[in-house]
Amino acid sequence: MILDLYEAGEKFYMYTGRGPSSESLHLGHLIPFMFTKYLQDVFKVPLVIQLSDDEKFSWKKNLTIAECERLARENAKDIIACGFDVERTFIFSNLNYVGREFYKNTLEVAKHVTYNNLRATYGITLEDHIGKVSYPPVQAPPAFASSFPQLFRGNDQLRCLIICAVDQDTYSRTIRDVAPKIGFQKPSLIESRFFPALQGENTKMSASDPKSEIYVTDSSEQIKAKVNKYAFSGGQDSVELHRKLGANLDVDVPIKYLEFFLEDDDELDHIKKEYKEGRMLTGEVKRRLIEVLSELVARHQRARAQVTEEMVDAFMAVRPLPNMFG
Structure with a gap:
């Protein structure tokens, strides 16, 4: 409407x-x-x-x-x-x-x-x-x-x-x-x-559980450690079985995160196809996710460092916005 x-x-x-x-x-x-x-x-x-x-x-x-x-x-x-x-x-x-x-x-x-x-x-x-x-x-x-x-x-x-x-x-x-x-x-x-x-599709990030989430203050090393250790995988238990059966994308958290943050839809489709059919391993998918998240968080941290108390005051000032529909 x-x-x-x-x-x-x-x-x-x-x-x-x-x-x-x-x-x-x-x-x-x-x-x-x-x-x-x-x-x-x-x-x-x-x-x-x-x-x-x-x-x-x-x-x-x-x-x-x-x-x-x-x-x-x-x-x-x-x-x-x-x-x-x-x-x-x-x-x-x-x-x-x-x-x-x-x-x-x-x-x-x-x-x-x-x-x-x-x-x-x-x-x-x-x-x-x-x-x-x-x-x-x-x-x-x-x-x-x-x-x-x-x-x-x-x-x-x-x-x-x-x-x-x-x-x-x-x-x-x-x-x-x-x-x-x-x-x-x-x-x-x-x-x-x-x-x-990070633990799975049927959960949500919680500020009370640092192991469940990636903060915008995390370093690239912290992001790498959290993704590798905690991100729930839809891959199989062994390389041989994975090559044969492929990954279950419905439960794979790295794939879910890439659906949110990977800008290139063609690359995402390629990763999902290769991973589902067993040609790409969990470690490779996690590696790409770590790159994407590290870049995103680093970019946010650079922008956050530029925000001053005066800027907060400006956004929170009770005022008219004369150009709000401009």
Whole structure:
């Protein structure tokens, strides 16, 4: 729907976010931001990025409010390093922005989400503290243009495209359900599938398990060690058996990672064909993956090193964006 409207000349804006619970991002966190950056380049539209530091304070027992605020700024640096346009991008932390029109929309949403819905959708129990109950409505207002009067004043019905990973689907569906009840357009939604943990396709990267993930702060030596030691292989137990039977691509993690990050589709198809038919070994596939990830992470680290505190302040300043549709 939003693409049809765009072709007809209607404008829209984008919304994505990050829950800052660790010092830096891992590759799974990076995927939605890389895709969002691509969409911003293609459509030349404004973007709001929510840093849900209040959520992490409620859900993580070991984090103070001050630490959540610090992690939000550190994560903002990784996000900015993806290459977003400061003239079209507003990054905000809930602890520092929520209020006024944003909070009014939060209350409107909260009035239409029952406790039974929270229990069914988010796994809230009677033993949970009320901070966990109060957070879900805060994730909805960024999908409503009136939450950002400095950006969209007088255009409360501007449509929104939410970009997120599939684990945020419950939040997004709640937003789409509530929106017409409080007088707003339903946001459109596009989701990325899970980026699997190194241990296997049916897992996801977790910031609490350093062996499951590759951080954007990892060195090439760390990436090599993690891929070689932990990346689950679909290859056979012996070279002879592998040459005979080939690899199971459905469970092979190096292949899954290459599907995300290898730019050359022809090369990817060649690797998959040779590996599946046993002519390419697991070690060769992992070697190519290590090259791809090392280059990606090194490029991100160079960009991250250029992000200053002043740049973070510029992206997070509450301001109009006069050229956001330019």
